[in-house]
Amino acid sequence: MKLNVMVVDDSAVMRAMVKKSLSLCGIELGEVVEAANGVEALEKLASSWVDLALIDVNMPKMNGEELLNHIREDEATVPLNVIVISTEGSETRISRLKSKGARFLRKPFSPENLGNQIREMLGETHGDGSGNQALPVSGPDF
Amino acid sequence: MAMDLETKLYQSAARTFEEVCFLLTLREPGPELPAASEREIGVRIGFDGVFHGALEITCPASIAEHLANSMLGGDKPTAQQRQDAFGEISNVITGNLLPSIAGDKLVFDVTAPATLEGQQPLPWGPSARVRLRSDEGPIDLVLYIEDYDLGARS
Numbered sequence: 001m002k003l004n005v006m007v008v009d010d011s012a013v014m015r016a017m018v019k020k021s022l023s024l025c026g027i028e029l030g031e032v033v034e035a036a037n038g039v040e041a042l043e044k045l046a047s048s049w050v051d052l053a054l055i056d057v058n059m060p061k062m063n064g065e066e067l068l069n070h071i072r073e074d075e076a077t078v079p080l081n082v083i084v085i086s087t088e089g090s091e092t093r094i095s096r097l098k099s100k101g102a103r104f105l106r107k108p109f110s111p112e113n114l115g116n117q118i119r120e121m122l123g124e125t126h127g128d129g130s131g132n133q134a135l136p137v138s139g140p141d142f
Numbered sequence: 143m144a145m146d147l148e149t150k151l152y153q154s155a156a157r158t159f160e161e162v163c164f165l166l167t168l169r170e171p172g173p174e175l176p177a178a179s180e181r182e183i184g185v186r187i188g189f190d191g192v193f194h195g196a197l198e199i200t201c202p203a204s205i206a207e208h209l210a211n212s213m214l215g216g217d218k219p220t221a222q223q224r225q226d227a228f229g230e231i232s233n234v235i236t237g238n239l240l241p242s243i244a245g246d247k248l249v250f251d252v253t254a255p256a257t258l259e260g261q262q263p264l265p266w267g268p269s270a271r272v273r274l275r276s277d278e279g280p281i282d283l284v285l286y287i288e289d290y291d292l293g294a295r296s
């Protein structure tokens with residue numbers, strides 16, 4: 001099954017890099033939706049089916065942490081797979097993000113890092129006992 | 143202490159340029175104010191946490207073009223893409239720098255990178271200043287931390 005991915009970052013260059021990495025990282029990619037901040041991301045989540053959201057932290061209007069809070073508060077999006085991709089250096093904030101069921105990938109990252117995170121996350125999704133709820137996404141060999 | 147800040151600033155920046163776009167840089171001793179022609183592209187990123195301040199980074203357009211090229215590949219980048227790529231690199235440098243100064247337990251809110259052009263000057267003196275030399279030209283970094291003025295301490 002192809003994976004629909006939302007890329008949320010205020011930098012168009014970074015969104016392009018993430019998209020390029022997605023196409024190189026060995027996952028079967030479906031639709032890719034882009035958003036430039038948290039507000040835009042919530043609007044698009046309401047109208048498109050997304051299996052995985054890749055979210056930046058530092059963004060104007062609504063940052064990635066606030067977006068993650070909204071995602072986890074809304075019944076429709078609470079099981080969404082989220083990977084935060086950021087320059088964030090504070091372990092305190094990173095732990096806070098992880099406690100809300102997000103994975104973390106530090107910029108700069110390689111397509112291989114991204115692919116591994118996605119495969120691990122989907123493995124967890126299909127696994128058991130991880131405590132993580134997630135959308136029932138099936139991938140090629142995950 | 144000021145020297146220490148400059149070393150941290152240098153290391154955060156040099157590592158980022160090398161990792162993100164294979165741009166090798168050398169630290170220049172005793173940086174002077176960069177000439178206007180060398181400050182064609184500029185970015186300011188503010189931060190707020192246990193201390194607050196900003197990092198400003200300037201460089202010639204040729205460097206920003208090199209960065210955008212290595213990040214995007216393909217066609218000649220537009221002026222917007224150059225600025226955007228330079229802003230993103232500045233983000234990574236700030237993300238490396240703050241924990242190297244304050245440790246990795248403290249949380250900072252970091253603003254989105256803003257074009258330096260047309261901005262009000264900051265109300266504080268620089269706390270650290272570093273110039274990097276690269277094959278593509280010079281890169282200047284000035285760190286401002288409130289109540290931490292390089293001039294007042296040296």
Ligand SMILES: [Mg+2]
Nearest residue numbers: 010056058059
């Ligand atoms: Mg950002």
